[in-house]
Structures are given as structure tokens and as C-alpha cells.
Amino acid sequence: MRVSEAINSRRSMRVFKPDPVSKADIEWIISNANRAASNGNLQPWKLYVTMGPARQRLSAAILKAMDENDLGPGAEYDIYPREFKPVYDQRRKLVGKQLYTLLGVPRGDSAGMLRQFRKNYEFFDAPVGMILCVERGMGNGQWIDCGIFLDQLMLLAREKGLHTCPQAAFSRFQHVVRRELKIPDDQIVICGLALGHADPDAVPNNLVTERAPITDFTTWFSE
Incomplete structure (x- = not known):
């Protein structure tokens, strides 16, 4: 599989076999x-892998x-901006609408949304x-490193014919x-990552999110 194929076939899957x-x-x-890649080759990521009964116990x-x-202290970092600019708020709301429409959960159905969130x-x-996770004493640059590591986990999973779903939701229950x-207390829980064989026939897995054209975020200089 080419890198471009892995990138373009990677989606956040929400139903696994x-x-x-x-x-x-x-x-x-x-x-x-x-x-x-990591700044200064610090390799700051810490990874915990659960399978079988261990995964079930965590869930x-x-x-x-x-x-x-028992909500605990919540996430130790801001998952979203404290105030959304319109363009980002529109993107977030659009993907939410697309997902819950596929799931057949109408707007205002808080019980249905909670079932899906669980x-x-x-x-x-x-x-x-x-x-x-990442060690608490690390700087912002090491969070970038962890993001690169996370992305490579997802792309390499595609090479093995597997799918993933990165989940910041786990940071909200970091105390559990x-x-x-x-x-250890000196590590911050960044996110979870589901990995396995996605069910291609499951409706939620048909969601392909939109991407902005590169003209929206790229500035060119040539002279």
C-alpha cells in the first residue's frame, strides 16, 4: 500500500468486527x-495496549x-478551543450532523446521542x-511528536488491512x-485508539468527512 492510499483510506471507524x-x-x-519524527529524538510517547479481558475491564x-x-477531574487539557471561530464551529457541527443522520439519531435525541457516545x-x-500518554513535564513540542506517532500508528494499521479510531473521549475519564x-501520575492521558477489523457494512463506517481545499490554509511564496 502506498502512503497516499493509506492516508486516503484512513477514516475514523465506529463499528468493528x-x-x-x-x-x-x-x-x-x-x-x-x-x-x-520527534524533536531532539526525545521519543516522548507512552503507549498502553489492552486486549481481551483487560480491554473489557477498562471499558x-x-x-x-x-x-x-463519577466524572473525576475531567481531561487535563483543552480538547477543543474554548471559543470556536465560525469556520471551525461549522466543520464540527457538520460532521456531527452527518454522523448522527447516518445513525438515525435525530437532533434533540439526547438519549440516542448518549448511547452512541458510550x-x-x-x-x-x-x-x-x-x-x-505523554510525561507531564514535556513541552508543547512533545505533544506534536505524540501526534505524529499517533498518525503513524493509524497509517501503519491500514497497511495491515486494519482500521482505527482516535478517541480524545478517554481523556475525560483519565482518573479511571x-x-x-x-x-503513573507524571503522565497525562492524551487519547485512546481503537484498532481492529472495521465492519464495511456498518452504516457509521460509510461516513467520509469533507476536507477544505488547500487554498483555504496554504500561503505560497516564490520570489
């Missing part, structure tokens, strides 16, 4: 993603916390659930994730 993923394939993906613990309104914490039934996976 129960088919297992071999540990050898997961190790191959991680080992190659570890070649990601069950978070859902239990939701049911008991599936995040089951990694959308993917057999592999990863948690990406930290407890269940024994993550």
Missing part, C-alpha cells in the same frame, strides 16, 4: 510507528463511572484498545484509565 488482531501485527505496527470501569456520575468507551467493540492501567 470481533475478529482478533495478532500480537505480532500490533508489535509490527508499534515498532514501525516508533520511527516517528466496564469507565461505563460504571459514567453510570455512577460506545467510545467500548472502543467501538474493537479487539484492541490503546491509550496514548489511570487507575485501571496503573499509569
Whole structure:
């Protein structure tokens, strides 16, 4: 698979098959993603991989916390801007409308939206659930490094015929994730990553998000 093919076929999948993923394939993906560029070669990423009963325990613990309104301190970073500029707000609302229309969840159906949101914490039934962290003392540049590493995990998964879904939602229950996976206090939970065989027939997996033309964000200088 060419890099461009991996990029253009990568989508956030929200329905996975129960088919297992071999540990050898997961190790191959991680080992190659570890070649990601990082400022000063710090390689700041910390990765926790859950499978089988361990993944199920993590999911069950978070859902239990939701049911008991044990929200904890929430995410340790701003997942979204504190104030949206119109262009970004429009993009966010459009993808939300597209997704929930495919799911058959009408606007205002808070119960339906909550049911879908809870599936995040089951990694959308993917057999592999990863948690990406970074040490608390790292700078903003190392968060960029972790983003590069995350992207390479997703693209390398495509080479193996697998799909993923990056999930910032896990940062909201970082207190549960930290407890269940024994993550040290000096690490920040950035996000989760569902990995597995996507169900091509599942309606939510048909969502292909729009992308802005490069003229919207590129400025050229030649002289």
C-alpha cells in the first residue's frame, strides 16, 4: 500500500468486527510507528495496549463511572478551543450532523446521542484498545511528536488491512484509565485508539468527512 492510499483510506471507524488482531501485527505496527519524527529524538510517547479481558475491564470501569456520575477531574487539557471561530464551529457541527443522520439519531435525541457516545468507551467493540500518554513535564513540542506517532500508528494499521479510531473521549475519564492501567501520575492521558477489523457494512463506517481545499490554509511564496 502506498502512503497516499493509506492516508486516503484512513477514516475514523465506529463499528468493528470481533475478529482478533495478532500480537505480532500490533508489535509490527508499534515498532514501525516508533520511527516517528520527534524533536531532539526525545521519543516522548507512552503507549498502553489492552486486549481481551483487560480491554473489557477498562471499558466496564469507565461505563460504571459514567453510570455512577463519577466524572473525576475531567481531561487535563483543552480538547477543543474554548471559543470556536465560525469556520471551525461549522466543520464540527457538520460532521456531527452527518454522523448522527447516518445513525438515525435525530437532533434533540439526547438519549440516542448518549448511547452512541458510550460506545467510545467500548472502543467501538474493537479487539484492541490503546491509550496514548505523554510525561507531564514535556513541552508543547512533545505533544506534536505524540501526534505524529499517533498518525503513524493509524497509517501503519491500514497497511495491515486494519482500521482505527482516535478517541480524545478517554481523556475525560483519565482518573479511571489511570487507575485501571496503573499509569503513573507524571503522565497525562492524551487519547485512546481503537484498532481492529472495521465492519464495511456498518452504516457509521460509510461516513467520509469533507476536507477544505488547500487554498483555504496554504500561503505560497516564490520570489
